[in-house]
Amino acid sequence: MNRTKTFLFFLTLLSTVAPLPLAAQIDEETIQHIDSYVNVNPDSAVILCNNALAQMPAKASSHKSYLLAIRGNAHFTLGNNAAAIADFKASFRAAEEVADTTACVNALSDLGVTYRVNQQTDSALICYKQALAMLQSSDSPDLEASILTSIAVLFANQARLDEAVSFAEKGLEKARLTDDIQTQIYAASSLGSALFLAGHHERGLQTQRYIIGVAEKKGIPRYMLKTYAPIIAMHNRLGHPDSVRYYIDRGNAVLDKVPEASVESIGFLEQSFVILTDMGRYRESLDIQKKILAMQDSRPFIPLDRLWQRIALNYKGLGDIEKMDEAYQTAIAIADSIHQSDINDQISDLNIRYHTAEKELAIANLQAEKSRRDTIIALITAGVIIASLLLIIYLRARRRKIEVENIRARLDGIEQERGRLAHELHDGVCNDLLGIELTLAAGRCDTGELSEMIRTTRNEVRSISHELLPPRFNGLSLTQLIAAYAQKSEGFVSYQPSAGAIDIDPEKSINLYRIIQEWTGNLRHHSTATCATVSLAESEGEITLDITDNGAPFDPSAVTSGGLGLENLNRRVKALQGTLNFFEKNGTNHISVKFFK
Structure with a gap:
């Protein structure tokens, strides 16, 4: 849309959109007034919905649910499927909060259609299942017609034509119980396509011609375009070129009156490029295909893998083998990602559930x-x-x-x-x-x-x-106690204190003092040593006790059990969770005890 068209559009909008009532006056009549813009001017419908929603209280209500659904349908008509899905989900949540079953089913139906157009078959199926379950206890023929018709389209897309015809007939039967022309057009058009695909060509054409007449009489371009695409496909399949050109011309005449990214426009364009390919007009067909792929938020009706296959056919017709190969590779990659068997299983489950009237929800x-x-x-x-x-x-x-x-x-x-x-x-x-x-x-x-x-x-x-006498009874520190012990040893023991103060908890201090007493006592009474030196040091939280003597070399492994108090010594070192080592260095015997504070 260029700047001139944009300017004219807003001039038209300002002159045609009536002011909204106050919040307290937003009733069913107001909602119907806004809904009337969806088909003729979806942009206006979006603006009106935004204004109405802005005036409403924050809490959920049935009116809010319907306004969100109307805005979702307007977005859908404009081809903005992402915004449509968001609105339909919000509509369902609002309806669910106030327990409005009709609004819930209405939102699920619209959401399912949008998912289906987006080729999200499994998500569409979930919506239809939940909607059918809710309809079991209500009497809403228009909603049931919409759901049954959507299911028929789903079956037709999966080439399950007999089931598609069955659901489409039930959908049209329900639609005839209502005065909703749009629902009737949707149901009848879907039935005509399903009948033709199932081999009932004449019945399909008759049904489609009838619906075209109804759409043209109502003067709704969107639905006119929607009915032209199927009948073009039918005549092309039957080899009726004159009829094909006739309906293509009629579609082109209203194409610019429908949003280019809408479902109806894309469906008509898709059918047009199929016909152009069959006619050998490959470049024109390819231009339409590129236009569809380039449309923002648009989703083709036919599966994307089949669309790329048709793009490859056009490149083949033009003699561009390299691009033909690229298109085929893209088609293969997309086809590999489709879990067709799972979708068919789910559809079969839906068919069984509907016909056996099972009430449990599948999701x-x-x-x-x-x-x-x-x-x-x-x-x-x-x-x-x-x-x-x-x-x-x-x-x-x-x-x-x-x-x-x-x-x-x-x-x-x-x-x-x-x-x-x-x-x-x-x-x-x-x-x-x-x-x-x-x-x-x-x-x-x-x-x-x-x-x-x-x-x-x-x-x-x-x-x-x-x-x-336990050391703690003396009131002295460990270093003072060792010094006093050395002084009373009559010169046998000498003590070399550390450079700084050493702070050890009382229990470990007692064990350390007893080790000094035990070992120096053994040296004095049971060895040839004439003197012993005791030193105590601390480094990064590790305490080291060294006792040296000048006696004969000592071999701990040669000592029998209990000899020289070694067993008692080992027990005290174990209580300290430390290590005990004996070694000789420069003719001097050493005992070293190490443990952490």
């Missing part, structure tokens, strides 16, 4: 779908919660197991400590006391000798008592 409604989604989300959430609980239980059980092992190790360490101290009391203090007793019994009263023996025994008892 889930939106609420059921939402319920399924909620159930899935709930199951996933429950699974995550259960998994989290199991993980928490496992971690708690693991921590409890570690705590039990630590307690057991501590108790075992206490038992080992008691055994070692008992051994030292028996071999040390008891033997010293026995020596004093024997000296006194022998009558030797050397006061100096007895004093020295008693002093040695007292020191031994003091040393053992200090070892029995």
Whole structure:
């Protein structure tokens, strides 16, 4: 449409479109007034619907549903199928919210037709199934006629002609019960085409001629064009060139009065290019095909794979083999994507459901779908919660197991400590006391000798008592406790403190202190060492205890079970969750304990 035509269009629109009533006055008469523009001036119908909808309350209503359906039909007439589908869906939702069955079926019927024209057969089928199910409990012959006729077209497109004729006859029978001329034209025209395709040529032509007369009498170009396309195809099939040219001329005479991207225009143009190809006018036919493909939002009636096959025939007629091959490849690619068997199965199911009056819907409604989604989300959430609980239980059980092992190790360490101290009391203090007793019994009263023996025994008892005293009772830090222990060792133990302060929790401090006591005590009483050095260091949270001595080389693997308190030592290191290593370096024995704070 050029600028001049656009300007004239809006002048006409401003002069012909009457002002809309107020929101409170938008009633059935107003809606019928707006609906009357759909066929003669669909652009005006869209504007009127927009104005009316803008004045209405936000909540759903039957009037809103019908206005949305009218706007959808106007978009459909203009060839804007995407906008039409959106409006029909909105119309159905509004009708469903207020439980208006008639409006629901009306929206589903229009939506199904749009899907079918868009070659979305499966979506169209869903709409028809749901509409038929709703009509089971209502008496709306016009709506039932529309649905049955649409199903007939669907069957015809799938080459199931006997079923198409059956549904078309039922559709026309219902249409005759109404005074809706458009519904009658739609039903009768569809029946004429189905009869002809099924081999009943004369009946098909007669039905089509009758409908052409009705459309021309009403003066509706859209429906006139709609009835010309089928009869052109019929005469072409029968080899009547004069009749073909006659109806093509009559169609061309009204073509510019119908939106170029409308269903009726495209249907007529498609039939025209088929005839032109048969006449050998390949370039003219190809121009029409390219025009159809280039139309925004347009969808051909015939399947796209067949359209590309016909494009290939035109290129073949023009001798352009390369483009012919490209067109065939496109047709093959489109045909491969069509799930024809699934569609046929669904159509068969629809036929059975209708004739056996089954009332269940074949598709889930939106609420059921939402319920399924909620159930899935709930199951996933429950699974995550259960998994989290199991993980928490496992971690708690693991921590409890570690705590039990630590307690057991501590108790075992206490038992080992008691055994070692008992051994030292028996071999040390008891033997010293026995020596004093024997000296006194022998009558030797050397006061100096007895004093020295008693002093040695007292020191031994003091040393053992200090070892029995838990470090935390002293009120000292670990480093202070180690330093005090070294000072009381009479020069046997020396301590090399770290550069900075080391903060270790009390439980680990006790185990570390006992390891120092255990090992240096073993060195003092059971080895050739004359001195031992203790050092403590921390690096990035790891504590390292090193004890070196100058005794004979030590081989831990050669020590029998319980020897030198190794078993007790290992238990304490295990309680620290650390590592214990023995090695020799530069003639010096080393024991190294490492663990993390």
